[in-house]
Amino acid sequence: MSRTSSSELNPAQRRRAELASNLAEVRGRIAAACAAAGRDAGEVTLIAITKTKPASDVMLLTELGVTDFGENRDDEAAPKAAACTGLPITWHFVGQLQSRKASSVASYADVVHSVDRPRLVRALGAAARAAGRELTCLVQVSLDGDPERGGVAPGGVTQLAQAVAAEPGLRLGGVMAMAPLGLPPADAFAPLSSCSAAVRSVSASAAIVSAGMSGDLEPAISAGATHVRIGTALLGGREPPVR
Numbered sequence: 001m002s003r004t005s006s007s008e009l010n011p012a013q014r015r016r017a018e019l020a021s022n023l024a025e026v027r028g029r030i031a032a033a034c035a036a037a038g039r040d041a042g043e044v045t046l047i048a049i050t051k052t053k054p055a056s057d058v059m060l061l062t063e064l065g066v067t068d069f070g071e072n073r074d075d076e077a078a079p080k081a082a083a084c085t086g087l088p089i090t091w092h093f094v095g096q097l098q099s100r101k102a103s104s105v106a107s108y109a110d111v112v113h114s115v116d117r118p119r120l121v122r123a124l125g126a127a128a129r130a131a132g133r134e135l136t137c138l139v140q141v142s143l144d145g146d147p148e149r150g151g152v153a154p155g156g157v158t159q160l161a162q163a164v165a166a167e168p169g170l171r172l173g174g175v176m177a178m179a180p181l182g183l184p185p186a187d188a189f190a191p192l193s194s195c196s197a198a199v200r201s202v203s204a205s206a207a208i209v210s211a212g213m214s215g216d217l218e219p220a221i222s223a224g225a226t227h228v229r230i231g232t233a234l235l236g237g238r239e240p241p242v243r
């Protein structure tokens with residue numbers, strides 16, 4: 001076999017090469033951030049956020065060794081997860097979630113990152129029990145008090161964590177946060193460690209800290225993130241959502 005130049009690759013092969021190169025770059029950033037923070041790179045799980053991207057990208061990334069995928073809208077996530085049935089994937093739901101979508105999300109998601117109110121806890125618990133599944137739930141913390149982006153205020157974390165832990169069908173997994181807008185990234189995630197401690201005081205094994213996106217994975221890892229949610233840096237830019 002002669003070597004093929006990239007111009008000889010078909011579109012699927014080109015996309016695979018592009019994803020492989022992006023993945024190597026993201027893994028390199030994670031490793032460097034862990035080294036700078038004195039942490040082991042094995043402590044950080046990469047979640048590929050595949051919103052607006054086709055199921056074929058999910059399949060290519062699984063071939064490249066990615067195991068964790070995230071989506072933020074049920075309408076898009078449900079068919080994509082169905083198209084990937086049988087692949088060794090942990091599905092994460094990371095978007096704001098309406099209670100009436102709970103049973104759909106509970107049918108394919110393994111981890112819900114955006115649990116921010118008691119009503120949603122009850123809806124997810126009922127849905128998980130009906131589906132005969134256990135859902136890992138993260139308490140989403142609002143670090144900037146912006147209700148548009150979801151999340152409970154840091155002072156409400158313990159109470160919501162207790163509600164999750166008490167709900168049959170749900171497993172308390174940890175905390176999730178988005179960087180507050182308009183704060184230097186190095187300071188943005190500072191309150192996360194006390195929020196994580198509050199959740200671990202409810203359940204010692206609830207050690208997930210989901211924080212960090214394409215633009216701020218380094219400060220998130222330095223603040224203790226165990227799961228980073230990476231879209232753009234891995235899959236390329238997205239069209240703005242149609243509303």
Ligand SMILES: *Cc1c(COP(=O)(O)O)cnc(C)c1O
Pocket residue numbers: 049051072094095212213214215229230231232233
């Ligand atoms: C889209 C999204 C991400 C990924 O954002 P990028 O900046 O593209 O890496 C992470 N978390 C949530 C909740 C998202 O909606």
